[in-house]
Amino acid sequence: xxxxxxxxxxxxxxxxxxxxxxxxxxxxxxxxSTDHKRIGILYLCSVLSFFFMGVVFGFLMRLxxxxxxxxxxxxxxxxxxxxxxxxxMIFLFIIPAIPAIFGNFFLPxxxxxxxxxxxxxxxxxxxxxxxxxxxxLMSIVMxxxxxxxxxxxxxxxxxxxxxxxxxxLMAAFILGFSxxxxxxxxxxxxxxxxxxxxSWFKMPLSVWSFYATAWVQVLATPIIGITLLLVVIxxxxxxxxxxxxxxxxxxxxQHLFWIYSHPAVYIMILPGMGIVSEIIPVFAHRTIFGxxxxxxxxxxxxLFGSLVWAHHMFTVGMSNAGEFIFSLLTMVxxxxxxxxxxxxxxxxxxxxxxxxxxxxYILAFIFLxxxxxxxxxxxxxxxxxxQVHDTSFIVGHFHYVxxxxxxxxxxxxxxxxxxxMFGRMYNIKRAKVAFWIIFFGFNVLYFPMLIMGWLGxxxxxxxxxxxxxxxxxxxxxxxxxxxxxxxxxxxxxxxxLRKGEKVTKKNLWGGETLEWQIDTPPxxxxxxxxxxxxxxxxxxxxxxxAVEEEKV
Amino acid sequence: xxxxxxxxxxxxxxxxxLGARLGMWLFLFTELILFGGMFLVYSVYxxxxxxxxxxxAKELNTxxxxxxxxILLTSSxxxxxxxxxxxxxxxxxxxxxxxxxxxxAVFFMVNKFFEWSVKFHHGIYPGSETLLNEKSGDILxxxxxxxxxxxxxxxxxxxxxxIAVMMRFTSKGIVTHDNYIKLENTGLYWHLVDIIWxxxxxxxxxxx
Amino acid sequence: xxxxxxxxxxxxxxxxxGIYILVWLGxxxxxGLTVAAAxxxxxxxxxxxxxxxxxxxxxxxxTIFMHLRSESKTFKxxxxxxxxFLAISxxxxxxxxxx
Numbered sequence: 001x002x003x004x005x006x007x008x009x010x011x012x013x014x015x016x017x018x019x020x021x022x023x024x025x026x027x028x029x030x031x032x033s034t035d036h037k038r039i040g041i042l043y044l045c046s047v048l049s050f051f052f053m054g055v056v057f058g059f060l061m062r063l064x065x066x067x068x069x070x071x072x073x074x075x076x077x078x079x080x081x082x083x084x085x086x087x088x089m090i091f092l093f094i095i096p097a098i099p100a101i102f103g104n105f106f107l108p109x110x111x112x113x114x115x116x117x118x119x120x121x122x123x124x125x126x127x128x129x130x131x132x133x134x135x136x137l138m139s140i141v142m143x144x145x146x147x148x149x150x151x152x153x154x155x156x157x158x159x160x161x162x163x164x165x166x167x168x169l170m171a172a173f174i175l176g177f178s179x180x181x182x183x184x185x186x187x188x189x190x191x192x193x194x195x196x197x198x199s200w201f202k203m204p205l206s207v208w209s210f211y212a213t214a215w216v217q218v219l220a221t222p223i224i225g226i227t228l229l230l231v232v233i234x235x236x237x238x239x240x241x242x243x244x245x246x247x248x249x250x251x252x253x254q255h256l257f258w259i260y261s262h263p264a265v266y267i268m269i270l271p272g273m274g275i276v277s278e279i280i281p282v283f284a285h286r287t288i289f290g291x292x293x294x295x296x297x298x299x300x301x302x303l304f305g306s307l308v309w310a311h312h313m314f315t316v317g318m319s320n321a322g323e324f325i326f327s328l329l330t331m332v333x334x335x336x337x338x339x340x341x342x343x344x345x346x347x348x349x350x351x352x353x354x355x356x357x358x359x360x361y362i363l364a365f366i367f368l369x370x371x372x373x374x375x376x377x378x379x380x381x382x383x384x385x386x387q388v389h390d391t392s393f394i395v396g397h398f399h400y401v402x403x404x405x406x407x408x409x410x411x412x413x414x415x416x417x418x419x420x421m422f423g424r425m426y427n428i429k430r431a432k433v434a435f436w437i438i439f440f441g442f443n444v445l446y447f448p449m450l451i452m453g454w455l456g457x458x459x460x461x462x463x464x465x466x467x468x469x470x471x472x473x474x475x476x477x478x479x480x481x482x483x484x485x486x487x488x489x490x491x492x493x494x495x496x497l498r499k500g501e502k503v504t505k506k507n508l509w510g511g512e513t514l515e516w517q518i519d520t521p522p523x524x525x526x527x528x529x530x531x532x533x534x535x536x537x538x539x540x541x542x543x544x545x546a547v548e549e550e551k552v
Numbered sequence: 553x554x555x556x557x558x559x560x561x562x563x564x565x566x567x568x569x570l571g572a573r574l575g576m577w578l579f580l581f582t583e584l585i586l587f588g589g590m591f592l593v594y595s596v597y598x599x600x601x602x603x604x605x606x607x608x609a610k611e612l613n614t615x616x617x618x619x620x621x622x623i624l625l626t627s628s629x630x631x632x633x634x635x636x637x638x639x640x641x642x643x644x645x646x647x648x649x650x651x652x653x654x655x656x657a658v659f660f661m662v663n664k665f666f667e668w669s670v671k672f673h674h675g676i677y678p679g680s681e682t683l684l685n686e687k688s689g690d691i692l693x694x695x696x697x698x699x700x701x702x703x704x705x706x707x708x709x710x711x712x713x714x715i716a717v718m719m720r721f722t723s724k725g726i727v728t729h730d731n732y733i734k735l736e737n738t739g740l741y742w743h744l745v746d747i748i749w750x751x752x753x754x755x756x757x758x759x760x
Numbered sequence: 761x762x763x764x765x766x767x768x769x770x771x772x773x774x775x776x777x778g779i780y781i782l783v784w785l786g787x788x789x790x791x792g793l794t795v796a797a798a799x800x801x802x803x804x805x806x807x808x809x810x811x812x813x814x815x816x817x818x819x820x821x822x823t824i825f826m827h828l829r830s831e832s833k834t835f836k837x838x839x840x841x842x843x844x845f846l847a848i849s850x851x852x853x854x855x856x857x858x859x
Contacts, residue, residue: 117571184578191834192571219845222582226589230699238679239699240691241593247688252596255856256589259849307848310856322856570832577835581842588846595850596857614795621791629784632825636777743826747818754810758798 016423020524034119037522040105041421042126047101048490050092050133055483057085062445062479065472068464078462079148080163084140086151087168091175092133094402095264097410098271099217100129100182102417103210107186109515109522110204112195112531117188121181128178132171139167150460152257153228155242155250159235166235169228176221176228179267183217186210195514198533201292204513205538208295209274212302216263216270220306224260227253251316258309266305268402269369270298272409273340276362279416280344281538282511283359284351288538290343297336304333314385323382330380337373341366356509357431361412364439368404372397375450390460393453399446411438411489418493419508423521424500430492437485444478512537569733576737580744583707587748590700594755597692604689609759611676612697613667617757620663621749627656628746631715631739641729643722650719650735653742657712664705668698697756704752707745714738783824790817 015021017037024032030042061081064071073081104122108115116122139146147168149158158165190211194203203211230241231253240246242253281288288294310318310326318326344366353359375397379385388394419425448471453459457468464472507516514531515522598605634649675682676694683691718738721727727735794813798806823829828839 117568118575121575180582184575184582187578188571188575191574192568215841218578218582219585219842222585223589223849226586230590230593233699239695240678240688241695241699246684246695247601247691249596249600252593255853256592259589259592259853306845307852310852318856319859321859325852325855573831574835574838577838581838584842585846588849592849592853596853599854599857614798618791618795622788625784625787625791628787628821628825629780632780633777636780740826743821746825747821750817750821751811751814754794754798754814758794758810759807 014519014523014528016519016521017524018422018521022524032123034115034123035524036104036108036115036119036122037421037526039122039126040101040103043096043100043104043129046126046130046133047093047097050088051097054085054088054093055486057081057088059479059483061085062476064462065464066476067473068466068469070462073462075462076148079150079460080146082460083147083150083168084136087136087147087172089402090151090264090268091172092129092136094268094406095175095179096129096182098275098406098413099186099210099213099267100126102275102413103182103186103271105421106417106515107189107207107210108193109518109526110207110513111190111193111198112514112527112533113189113193114526115193116185117192118185122185125178125181125185128174128181132173132175132178135167135171135174139164139171142167152261153231154257155231155248155253156244158231159243166232169232173225173228173232176225179217180221180225183214183221186214187218190214195531195533197531201295202533202536203295204536205277205288205291205294205298206271206274209270209277209298212298213267213270213274216267216302216305220260220263220267223256224264227256227260251313251318254313254316255310258312259306262309262312263302263305265401266301268406270301272365272406273298273301273337275409275413275416276344276365277340278511278513279358279362279412280347281540282509283354283356283362284348285354285510285540286347286351287540288343288536289346289349290339291536291538293339294343297339300336301333304329304336308333311380311385314382315389327380327382331377334373334377334380341370341373355432356415357426357428357435358412358416358509360432360435360439361408361415364435365405365408365412368400368408368442372400372402372404376401388453390458391453392449392457392459395459396446396449396453399449404442404446414493416509417515418496419500419503420515420520420522422497423503424496425503425508426492426496426500430488434485434489434492437488438482439485441478441481441483441485445475445482446478448472448475448478512539567731572733572737573740576740580740583741583744584748587700587703590696590703591751591755594696594700597689597696601687601689601692604687605693606759608690608693609756611671612757613670614757616663616667617753620660621753623656623660623663624746624749627653627660628743630656631742635732635736635739638722638727638729638732638735643729646735647719647722650715650722654712654715654719657708657715661705661708661712664701700752701756704745704748707748711738711742711745714741779824783820787817787820790820 017035020035022029022033022035030038033039060072061078064073064078064081104116142164144162144164147153147158147163147165148161149163149165149168153165153169153172158169190203190207233239234241234243234246234248238246240248242248242250244250277288277294308326308329310322311330314323314327355363375393379388379394379397415426415431449457452468452471455468457464457471503520506518506520508520509516514533514537517531518526630649630652634646634653637643637646637649671677671694677683678695678698683694715738718727718735721734790813794810797809797813800806802809822839828835
């Protein structure tokens, strides 16, 4: 055992956080609770609701593209669909998904604390999230209709269009604030609330990645905040800032937008990588390979990720020096990600791999993320980028990274931690069936995008030339398969919450981190006594010995 | 960089002043970078329109700007003195200094109000015809001038409210000589507002 | 560094009134200096001079008024990280604009 808790009081009668009776009863006991676990559940419900909405818009877009010409909606409506899909999926799903749900629920437990550093601020950040989400929804119903600018809100169109851009901008601004508060909370929590015996290099790897993510959230998000606010001010008060009609520079807007939005990509993927590092050793029954390299590569990703933003802008006419520098730095940022992939596969090597549902998603993550990552490095080369810029190759690439990466890590985390959170086990067989359908549907949906993008299919078009028809058709069929898989997966969870087998065992999967040493589901206070940590939580000595014996 | 807190005391509610300050500093970074984003915009436009920025800056009243700088610096002094006073358990002196801080902040805003009104009177305000007929560098300069000093003014107003709350906390004994983290964090915020003005002042009023 | 109790964490921050007033006088003097320097005709050094003086003022406020001098190393590293992020944003942005 890597880490030992001083004999916890196992009276078994202490109420779990789900039953714990605080100051308020019923629903108020949830929406006014400052317990990090309850806030995590609040996020779980709200983030998933928005995720389903995003899926619906994605489904509608694919349906429109099933055949050339106008199929179900007009071009204008299609523009609104992809804007909503982007805004919802990015600001309301991927960015908060892992940090806000699993970070809130498990970060304090993983470091042996009772709560985050600022519990009330934590609740406030959920309310800000909900406010931002409602503003985004209001943009749909208010006269003028939802924004049609794409999630990037590029100037000058975003100051000219008559749609409800302001709602969407304010939504993103407020969601950014919510994200900042979560980040601020996590940095302080990691610094101040680690259990006394847990030094920096005894922290679980997911804590390292939450920590790195939190720094990016704190430092990069204000830039998008002020940029979007400036666009709002420009729209409302006609102050000259970015609009070329008023002397402004639209390229400067793009710079500011990507100074945040590129690091934001790492806000999305880093927590996913943390989940992977957490789950692999558990199901490979093997000590993690290169703990320090994985830990430092998280920090390195956060650092290098802040230096490469302008590779989104190779076609806007930057200076040659600028293009050269940003192209070079883009190559560099691939190194820490590659270090991680190398360490993960090295951990799997000679491990006794158990293909439980979380592990399946993680293995898929490594595969899909590698495709997404490599197609990304290709675009760091300016010549290739100019060829594929604004084609569906880009769309394919970032869905492989964001959905195949973060999305699959999120699903893995759901399968890994939900039984711990609710004390009910889902049906393993059904989970595996859902996985294979999702994995198959995913590739059928997104791989054709890479091919037709390479052949010149532009992104964000509701119509296309006949030669692209087969690809679009296959892709749309893929979206149906994917959605079928998602339905099976989520119904499996819902059924498990009601009828699933009750689990009271503390350690469900044989993990060595602290959450597996407390009650299932956790009590209100998490720990009865201060946990003592001896080493980093990835030493699977029994297995190592077995391997050694085998060699002899 | 190891900071281990002995916070797992038996009672559930713990107090961690150092943690609270750490959180406050992180918040200040977000404020700093929020304004930093606008300084980025400023620097790019100044770089691309040097001549027009140079001439437009002459429109601003250096004397009012200097006066306001002095006021804000002094308010920073009174703020820090109020903390020093509460550390010495001198409640009345602390409240007095907090009151002075608010008074100076109000002075600052009144000056700002008159400064803006004069500009409005001359027809220089966002979207005005006078301004739109100027060169693009002038439009950008005054656009940034209004947005940056406006947002800074908003922070001053927020600061006034928070310090007023702190005055009440101090008089009610919530902020005391052995528990003044709230006042200290208010001070940190107020000094940051001051630092931002320290940079705004030369960039708008002096570089002529 | 090792933390003592809450009490001693706070007492680290108590300076005398004198040093604050001294710093305040220094800030006012620097303000005077920057206004005076703006009157001089030193061409392209105007901006640099103004920014250097502003940085000196900000440094005084940070270290003395905001007590950064007596804070632990963690705080200082934090400030450096934040300023570093801001600095690279400026530098890389001008990699595009200044060429």
